[in-house]
Amino acid sequence: MQYFDPHIHMVSRTTDDYETLARMGCVGMSEPAFWAGFDRGSVESFRDYFRQLTDFEPKRAKQFGIQHFTWLCINAKEAENVELSREVIAMIPEFIDKPNVIGIGEIGLNKNTRNEVTIFKEHVDLAVQYDLPILIHTPHLEDKYQGTRMILDVLCSDSRVKRDMVLVDHVEEHTIGLVLEAGFWAGMTMYPVSKCTPERAADMIEKYGTERLMANSAGDWGPSKPTAVPDLIMVMRKRGHSEATIRKIVYDNPLTFFAKSRNFKFTPRE
Amino acid sequence: MARNVRDVLDQEYLVARAKILELAAILDRLDRANGEAAEDPRYGLLRQGMELLQQKEDGRAERVQLLFSRPYQATWRDEFGV
Numbered sequence: 001m002q003y004f005d006p007h008i009h010m011v012s013r014t015t016d017d018y019e020t021l022a023r024m025g026c027v028g029m030s031e032p033a034f035w036a037g038f039d040r041g042s043v044e045s046f047r048d049y050f051r052q053l054t055d056f057e058p059k060r061a062k063q064f065g066i067q068h069f070t071w072l073c074i075n076a077k078e079a080e081n082v083e084l085s086r087e088v089i090a091m092i093p094e095f096i097d098k099p100n101v102i103g104i105g106e107i108g109l110n111k112n113t114r115n116e117v118t119i120f121k122e123h124v125d126l127a128v129q130y131d132l133p134i135l136i137h138t139p140h141l142e143d144k145y146q147g148t149r150m151i152l153d154v155l156c157s158d159s160r161v162k163r164d165m166v167l168v169d170h171v172e173e174h175t176i177g178l179v180l181e182a183g184f185w186a187g188m189t190m191y192p193v194s195k196c197t198p199e200r201a202a203d204m205i206e207k208y209g210t211e212r213l214m215a216n217s218a219g220d221w222g223p224s225k226p227t228a229v230p231d232l233i234m235v236m237r238k239r240g241h242s243e244a245t246i247r248k249i250v251y252d253n254p255l256t257f258f259a260k261s262r263n264f265k266f267t268p269r270e
Numbered sequence: 271m272a273r274n275v276r277d278v279l280d281q282e283y284l285v286a287r288a289k290i291l292e293l294a295a296i297l298d299r300l301d302r303a304n305g306e307a308a309e310d311p312r313y314g315l316l317r318q319g320m321e322l323l324q325q326k327e328d329g330r331a332e333r334v335q336l337l338f339s340r341p342y343q344a345t346w347r348d349e350f351g352v
């Protein structure tokens with residue numbers, strides 16, 4: 001089955017991984033800007049990272065027939081450095097018209113601090129100013145519930161934010177309902193250990209239905225599996241879900257959401 | 271689309287059995303370790319988590335998640351001054 005991975009950090013993956021994903025049916029992907037595993041020292045470091053995301057990765061993906069899209073921001077972890085964050089936010093418009101840039105992300109909270117909230121709100125301002133979709137990172141483990149509620153508080157009290165242009169990622173059993181009921185899109189990130197698994201993602205689909213819901217692999221430099229979406233497809237098949245239901249989660253929904261970005265030009269396979 | 275209990279058990283019985291066994295072995299491992307597990311709040315959370323599994327109503331996964339979550343305070347914006 002053809003699928004689209006809406007949240008995968010390909011800068012952390014090898015070219016062999018691109019080939020594996022292509023073999024498994026991946027036809028498109030979107031890569032949010034994130035933490036590199038260490039705090040970067042200057043705005044120039046982000047400028048180079050954004051060049052990698054908007055120039056190098058789409059070319060690498062294209063070799064395997066995969067269309068690569070991206071989101072720009074300074075992630076919540078580095079947002080503790082407010083001064084650097086503001087320099088990065090001021091630089092993002094240089095890249096906004098690159099053909100594979102679809103929005104601002106992944107922004108949000110990490111440890112739910114005041115500085116993170118300040119920079120999160122300034123990113124929302126930027127997205128509103130350029131009328132771009134937003135991709136939200138919610139914190140992990142014990143910080144997820146509190147952080148997700150704080151993020152929803154900020155977004156729901158801002159009348160400029162179009163809720164159907166926001167994708168809230170890394171939802172789990174205790175946050176998915178809040179996100180969907182408020183009218184946002186939700187993404188389930190499946191990891192091999194400690195977080196959501198393909199089996200639990202399938203449970204959430206059975207419980208909440210397929211509207212405004214998608215699934216992704218994160219595929220970052222930590223313990224993660226870039227083929228998590230095909231794993232979900234297998235789990236759903238094994239449970240007897242129809243091909244149409246599976247396709248809605250892994251293909252139709254991502255395409256419907258991403259089409260809200262003026263830069264999203266996706267060519268479906270014949 | 272709802273599956274039969276039998277189908278679910280066919281697919282999940284050995285998986286669940288293995289997970290219960292892992293938990294049992296972890297508790298035994300804690301017993302063999304030096305010190306008092308009960309003095310560490312994480313041990314209490316694990317015990318509460320296992321008690322939650324005994325509940326009959328649907329939504330156990332969500333309740334386990336909330337048990338291991340920091341509480342949300344609706345007044346956070348006043349505290350942050352935002």
Ligand SMILES: [Zn+2]
Pocket residue numbers: 007009032034106137218220
């Ligand atoms: Zn990410």
